[in-house]
Amino acid sequence: MATMLDYIHEEEPTLLRILDNFSETTDAKLANSKNILVLATGSSYNACLAAKVALEQLGDVSITIEEPYHFQHYGKLSSAIDTVIAVSQSGKSASTSYALEALEHSELYTIALTSNLDSSLAQKADRTIDLNIGVETVGFVTKGYAATVLQLMLLGLAIGQAKGLPKEKVQQTIKELRKLIKRIPSIIEASEAFFAKHEAIFKLSERFIGIGYGANWGTVKEFETKFTETVREPSQGFELEAYMHGPYLEADSQHVLFFVETADENAQRAEMLRKYMEPAVGQTFIITAGRSDEENVLGLEIEGEKFFSSLVMVIPFQLFACRTAAAKGIDLSQRIFDDFDEVLKSKL
Structure with a gap:
């Protein structure tokens, strides 16, 4: 299977x-x-x-x-x-x-x-x-x-x-x-290593937030969907500016914030937000298109047009969702709500 x-x-x-x-x-x-x-x-x-x-x-x-x-x-x-x-x-x-x-x-x-x-x-x-x-x-x-x-x-x-x-x-x-x-195998490998290093945080956290901009607004929305489906803890993805208009007020020590960053005019604003929120939350992580050796930064080392980056910057979140669910003891092979589509007629 x-x-x-x-x-x-x-x-x-x-x-x-x-x-x-x-x-x-x-x-x-x-x-x-x-x-x-x-x-x-x-x-x-x-x-x-x-x-x-x-x-x-x-x-x-x-x-x-x-x-x-x-x-x-x-x-x-x-x-x-x-x-x-x-x-x-x-x-x-x-x-x-x-x-x-x-x-x-x-x-x-x-x-x-x-x-x-x-x-x-x-x-x-x-x-x-x-x-x-x-x-x-x-x-x-x-x-x-x-x-x-x-x-x-x-x-x-x-x-x-x-x-x-x-x-x-x-x-x-x-x-x-x-x-x-062709960078995908390297991205998977780097994401696996990043998760292994921070597994305890993923396992114990109870609220996950993704923040992105440009094309990677879509990336953090898919993070929201994947974590909600698999990790089954409150999870949301926000466009950078939208997070600043209210959602930041709920931040507490149970929150893990993921910042998805590419090299454009919004990178500095995202960094300012991260530094401001860091004392208020349990953990902040950065997923960046660039290179980094920092402890809490996953550098994917990809180049080119920033609006193509969303094709691969979702992969760490796909892997994190899978690994976090397993760490929390969730068996994703066990189907739940199996009659949902039939009862609600959401699928043909």
């Missing part, structure tokens, strides 16, 4: 295969994409948030991400929207499928991103992009999350191509993504 850890180790070959399958053939329909509505929930939503900056930069588009149930029942479709992307790894998300179905008779260009090409979601869209990961049997998705981030980045590249992005830029982007993906 495959485990969460197995799928984490499969991320590098899976992402390299996706990258190898990227076609430089131009899709003329994508050239008309300017304002895109993305419908997704759960880890798919987090992946869209992590890929948003890259997708916008590469495709020269504006992205709006909506929870599909809320959008269908309470939202209003902007007249500026020309393209809709519906994302569901399994293709079974009822809310995503129904929201896309509600747009079926519009003139919008619709794209489904899923690993289930036979799903109703795939059948409702004008175009379907295969996540190309097969079936991830563990409910706490890891490989599928990373694949979604990469496929969305590549979709941004494809939109850029359709709009005349120079071939050299396309090839440079592919090269940079490949270099990033």
Whole structure:
């Protein structure tokens, strides 16, 4: 039986295969994409948030991400929207499928991103992009999350191509993504060592907070999802500035704060916040794209565009979730709430 850890180790070959399958053939329909509505929930939503900056930069588009149930029942479709992307790894998300179905008779260009090409979601869209990961049997998705981030980045590249992005830029982007993906085994190894060093803190802590900015807002939201699903202790991910507007007031000695940092204009502000909060909480850790030998800093040593970093900066949190659950005595192979989807009709 495959485990969460197995799928984490499969991320590098899976992402390299996706990258190898990227076609430089131009899709003329994508050239008309300017304002895109993305419908997704759960880890798919987090992946869209992590890929948003890259997708916008590469495709020269504006992205709006909506929870599909809320959008269908309470939202209003902007007249500026020309393209809709519906994302569901399994293709079974009822809310995503129904929201896309509600747009079926519009003139919008619709794209489904899923690993289930036979799903109703795939059948409702004008175009379907295969996540190309097969079936991830563990409910706490890891490989599928990373694949979604990469496929969305590549979709941004494809939109850029359709709009005349120079071939050299396309090839440079592919090269940079490949270099990033090949860092994954080293990131896993460094994350394992970091966890082993701080295992007692992970095991005993009762409140976990992730703080990120830019593309890594999506990373800390996925941290929130993974820790909630597996560690089953109160866990939240905040955008840097949002944390400063109220959430900091609950800080106490039971809190562990993770700061996800890349080298941009927000790094100094994040460091100021960390130093301010350090005396008020049990522990602060930094996950940085750079290099570090400091005790409480995990340096991933990755280079390139900062908005690509979210593709791999989630991996430490995936591993921490798996290891922390085990340290707390939680057996992730034992299913809980097994009838939830059937009773609540959340999956088709």
